[in-house]
Amino acid sequence: MPATRKKLPIGIQTFADIIEGGYYYVDKTPHIHRLVEEGKYYFLSRPRRFGKSLLVDTLRCLFEGREALFEGLYIQDKWDWQVHHPVIRLSFADGVISSLEALDAHIRHQLRAHRERLGIEREPPPLISSEFSELIRLTHEQHGQRVVILVDEYDKPILDNLLAPERARELREGLKNLYSVLKDADPHLAFVLLTGVSKFSKVSLFSGLNNLRDITLSEPYSSICGYTDEDIDSVFAPELQELDRNEIRTWYNGYRWGGQAVASVYNPFDVLLLFQERKFSPYWFESATPTFLVELLKQRGVFTPQLEQWETEPELLGRFDVDNIATEALLFQTGYLTVQQVEEPLLGYRLYTLGFPNQEVETSLNQALLPALGVENAPRERKTLFTHLRAHDLEGLETHLKALFAGLPHDWYRNNPIARYEGHSFSQDYASVFYSHFAALGVRVTVEDASHRGRVDMAVDFAGHVYLFEFKVVEQLPEGRALQQIKDKGYADKYRGQGKVIHLIGVEFSSDKRQIVGFEVETDAS
Numbered sequence: 001m002p003a004t005r006k007k008l009p010i011g012i013q014t015f016a017d018i019i020e021g022g023y024y025y026v027d028k029t030p031h032i033h034r035l036v037e038e039g040k041y042y043f044l045s046r047p048r049r050f051g052k053s054l055l056v057d058t059l060r061c062l063f064e065g066r067e068a069l070f071e072g073l074y075i076q077d078k079w080d081w082q083v084h085h086p087v088i089r090l091s092f093a094d095g096v097i098s099s100l101e102a103l104d105a106h107i108r109h110q111l112r113a114h115r116e117r118l119g120i121e122r123e124p125p126p127l128i129s130s131e132f133s134e135l136i137r138l139t140h141e142q143h144g145q146r147v148v149i150l151v152d153e154y155d156k157p158i159l160d161n162l163l164a165p166e167r168a169r170e171l172r173e174g175l176k177n178l179y180s181v182l183k184d185a186d187p188h189l190a191f192v193l194l195t196g197v198s199k200f201s202k203v204s205l206f207s208g209l210n211n212l213r214d215i216t217l218s219e220p221y222s223s224i225c226g227y228t229d230e231d232i233d234s235v236f237a238p239e240l241q242e243l244d245r246n247e248i249r250t251w252y253n254g255y256r257w258g259g260q261a262v263a264s265v266y267n268p269f270d271v272l273l274l275f276q277e278r279k280f281s282p283y284w285f286e287s288a289t290p291t292f293l294v295e296l297l298k299q300r301g302v303f304t305p306q307l308e309q310w311e312t313e314p315e316l317l318g319r320f321d322v323d324n325i326a327t328e329a330l331l332f333q334t335g336y337l338t339v340q341q342v343e344e345p346l347l348g349y350r351l352y353t354l355g356f357p358n359q360e361v362e363t364s365l366n367q368a369l370l371p372a373l374g375v376e377n378a379p380r381e382r383k384t385l386f387t388h389l390r391a392h393d394l395e396g397l398e399t400h401l402k403a404l405f406a407g408l409p410h411d412w413y414r415n416n417p418i419a420r421y422e423g424h425s426f427s428q429d430y431a432s433v434f435y436s437h438f439a440a441l442g443v444r445v446t447v448e449d450a451s452h453r454g455r456v457d458m459a460v461d462f463a464g465h466v467y468l469f470e471f472k473v474v475e476q477l478p479e480g481r482a483l484q485q486i487k488d489k490g491y492a493d494k495y496r497g498q499g500k501v502i503h504l505i506g507v508e509f510s511s512d513k514r515q516i517v518g519f520e521v522e523t524d525a526s
Contacts, residue, residue: 047335146190226265254357482506
């Protein structure tokens with residue numbers, strides 16, 4: 001008998017509504033039980049729309065002792081339902097706060113609402129820190145149980161103002177004033193969880209709260225938010241009919257907070273909208289245009305092919321502050337890059353390789369970056385590229401790419417930081433446009449694809465045809481060397497025997513003329 005279809009919990013962040021309303025629910029209580037058993041103070045960073053608010057609300061219901069909601073879940077027979085803890089939940093998820101006065105008013109409004117709900121009748125002191133501290137202490141005294149503190153989107157007021165650094169710093173200090181209360185409130189606290197998108201340094205935001213455990217990259221909690229493949233195949237089995245399971249995985253799976261041993265996860269927002277709309281689309285990416293991110297990448301001159309394989313250290317992934325935002329930290333914490341591999345070449349020294357989590361993010365971010373690379377009418381250019389690739393029209397492809405580069409603004413190379421990225425050769429600068437143009441179409445693109453004799457600059461796999469690109473600058477090497485290198489190095493060997501048509505394409509740029517001056521093609525149908 002097929003499983004019964006339930007309602008899709010799109011935008012539902014209230015645990016009780018999901019359980020009582022007949023919605024699908026993926027049981028996260030094994031993770032929650034482990035959290036409570038292992039410690040007291042926690043911090044979790046996950047990208048937006050990843051289920052953090054639902055996790056926070058689930059914890060609220062659990063500590064309040066609402067047993068009926070947990071019937072049939074993992075934690076039901078492992079929890080003491082006789083103990084009810086008072087819960088103070090603070091949220092910064094709603095609206096945009098753009099001044100310290102607005103932040104203080106938002107905090108005071110929530111603290112006063114909690115005082116009323118918890119039956120604290122004493123007049124609150126004038127300082128926010130004092131009011132929060134007193135609320136915790138008096139709640140403990142009045143209810144006879146230690147207090148649970150849950151903070152949702154703890155960092156949103158800062159993130160909303162990163163383009164105005166002075167204001168962001170002011171808001172950071174206002175939040176620091178609030179969170180600093182937690183250190184001395186320890187005797188009155190049972191459990192603390194702060195969630196957000198970014199991981200601000202303890203010094204800048206959590207001064208003194210040294211016992212706050214960051215579980216962002218803790219492998220046992222890698223799937224505390226999001227859906228695993230197993231969740232999709234079991235909980236959401238009724239929704240899979242007439243959808244290509246492998247395409248679901250390619251488009252939306254791939255987020256990972258740990259090494260290869262941990263399960264990768266899907267963003268719930270994407271999957272739920274796919275099941276509702278029954279078509280593939282960049283739902284998560286389109287829900288919030290990353291204007292700040294694109295502008296920052298443009299200013300810093302990030303070489304776009306590097307986004308496929310960015311090697312970094314864990315310390316840099318956590319370096320996020322108003323005055324010092326590491327590029328890889330921003331890309332990782334906001335969900336545009338994820339962990340692909342973790343190595344430990346020396347004991348205690350780990351290297352992380354980041355990359356795009358899935359097709360949705362790679363395609364959409366490159367689409368957003370193309371205007372910053374000088375491609376002015378990206379949708380039209382993308383359609384033209386698709387037309388030539390679909391027809392396997394190599395002459396048309398050559399004409400299109402030459403026109404694309406000839407159409408770049410005359411001062412693009414001089415004025416564009418991405419094009420002037422330190423350490424890049426001229427061919428690499430133009431290769432970034434090549435890469436982002438193809439990746440924005442959504443075809444399979446591999447940068448520096450390795451063979452047993454070296455790495456071809458770019459491989460494109462589409463509709464039974466493989467296009468191998470090698471880029472050279474004619475002022476540095478004789479003309480014709482790009483194609484010859486593909487042949488000499490045997491880059492096509494690894495693709496033979498797959499039944500695909502292989503096209504070897506040598507692209508040569510002139511740094512003087514600022515355009516493509518050579519485009520040689522050989523087709524290998526073996």
